Amino acid sequence: MSIIAIANQKGGCGKTTTSVNLSSAIALSSKKVLLIDLDPQSHATLGLNISSQNSIYNVLSNYTSEKLSLKDVIVNVETNFDVAPANILLGTLEQELSDEIGRELKLTEAIETVEKDYDYVLIDCPPNLGILTVNAIRAAQEVIIPVEPSRFSLIGVDRLVEIIDLISTRLNHPVKYRLLITMFDSRLRHSFQILNAIKEKYSANLFKTIIHTNVKLKEASMSGQSAVTYAKYSRGSKDYFYLASELMYRKEASIDNLMRQLVREKVKQLSEITFSLHDPNAQDVYLVGDFNNWKASEENRLTRDDNGSWIKRLALRSGTYHYKFVVDGEWQEDPSNPNKEENNFGGYNSLIEI
Ligand SMILES: Nc1ncnc2c1ncn2[C@@H]1O[C@H](COP(=O)(O)OP(=O)(O)OP(=O)(O)O)[C@@H](O)[C@H]1O
Ligand SMILES: [Mg+2]
Known part of the structure; x- marks a missing residue:
């Protein structure tokens, strides 16, 4: 099972959009995916139209009146695509866990209980470097850091990479990271300038796939779906298929086959x-x-x-x-x-x- 956290403390850089659409693209290639919404804002949960009483809070908290296992809160949204939803209560976990021993292992332990059920677990992190994000990084083998090319987009990345390195060494848990360019607008010169700066600094840790700005990604989340199902031939959807392909490349045959199948369907x-x-x-x-x-x-x-x-x-x-x-x-x-x-x-x- 591959566990991937999608994290960046900068708000609005495409974490949730990436979590939802990457999950959906991987699921379409017949791999079982669980997306854990670890953000109290619950944007992934809301963007997939999930209304559930229970959430990952019931799994991680010791103070909840209804303690549940991860399996109990999981909701199915598409074929091969399940979600562990979030709700606003998650915001109280930072404080609840502050004195607890082994607090950074809570999510790791929860995921171990579904080890056999999924090929991929993706974790959508909140826009901060608190205990929830630390839990996600500790559980993951890889962190995807979405970066939208704006003037200040790189400021927090160094800090995040430091934390990833700390978790790798102090908590004895090797975790790699890769930056993902999101919301790339090829009409703007400054997009290319920032892209070059990112390439210069992080070339060894950068996805080749670039996610372009595409209105279908926004529309899809407003209609309660991933763009991969809402508008599967849109640029946004294709970008996430390519990302899935790049991510899965080492383990499985390329998802390009899936893209070819989609094209064939259309030609048929x-x-x-x-x-x-x-x-x-x-x-x-x-x-x-x-x-x-x-x-x-x-x-x-x-x-x-x-x-x-x-x-x-x-x-x-x-x-x-x-x-x-x-x-x-x-x-x-x-x-x-x-x-x-x-x-x-x-x-x-x-x-x-x-
Ligand atoms: N490639 C894209 N093209 C167009 N709009 C996008 C794209 N990626 C994200 N968006 C939009 O930008 C906004 C922020 O994206 P998103 O919610 O994915 O960011 P986030 O990093 O999860 O934010 P937060 O830090 O609040 O959790 C959303 O309205 C989303 O629909
Ligand atoms: Mg988000």
Whole structure:
């Protein structure tokens, strides 16, 4: 089981968006994923439309009237994608745990109870370096640090990396980290300047994948879904598929296969249709119809074979289409197709159903 914390004490840098969409992209490649919402703001929980009485607070707190195990609070949101929700009570844990021995191990112990149930556990951290974030880093083998390219975005990263190193050495728990560029706007020059600065400083700890600014990521969270399901062909969704691929690369076959499958699905909706007309004496034949605005233009010209047949192949979606051939300037029906429909010009159009 891989455990990954998504952390950065800077607010609004894309932690929750990354947690939700990366989880969803990994789940789509048939891996079982648990996303733990460890932020009292509960944005991942709310962004996935989960309304649950219980939360990870009931698992981690000793003061709750209803102590539960991690399994008890888990909610399923998509195939292979479960969530341990958060609520505002989580905010009180900092104080509750302040005197407790082994307080930084609470989450590690909880995750051990679901060890066999998941391939990946992702943890969405709050925007601070308190005990919840320390718990997440202690439980994780890797920390993803989302960074949006703004002037002050790197200020806290050094501090976070220091804490990761401290946990690695003092708590005897090796954990690596990688920065992830988020909300990259390729129209802005300063985005590239900051990207170069980040590359210079963190080249060994940087994901190749860049998450671009994409409105579908925002819309998806407002509609209570990940963008990977809400708009799976959007740029935002694709970026997170690539991130999943990069993350999983060493362990499994690339998720590129999944992207290819999605493209194939889309292409499958198209059928290749061959239109043909046998007329050895014709000089010029065009195919015109609903599918090309009835335009006898060069791209709609048929090709003549050696036997005097004119051929045109088109990829069309399912539906009903009207068409005609234009033979040396004369419009005519398809003589090999008995299906036709009267048109507004007192004649007939050939009809094809796909
Ligand atoms: N690539 C993106 N393109 C467009 N909007 C984005 C993108 N990533 C995040 N956002 C939006 O930016 C806002 C902040 O993102 P998000 O909630 O993921 O950040 P966060 O680091 O989790 O914030 P917090 O520190 O408050 O937990 C959200 O409204 C989100 O929809
Ligand atoms: Mg968040």
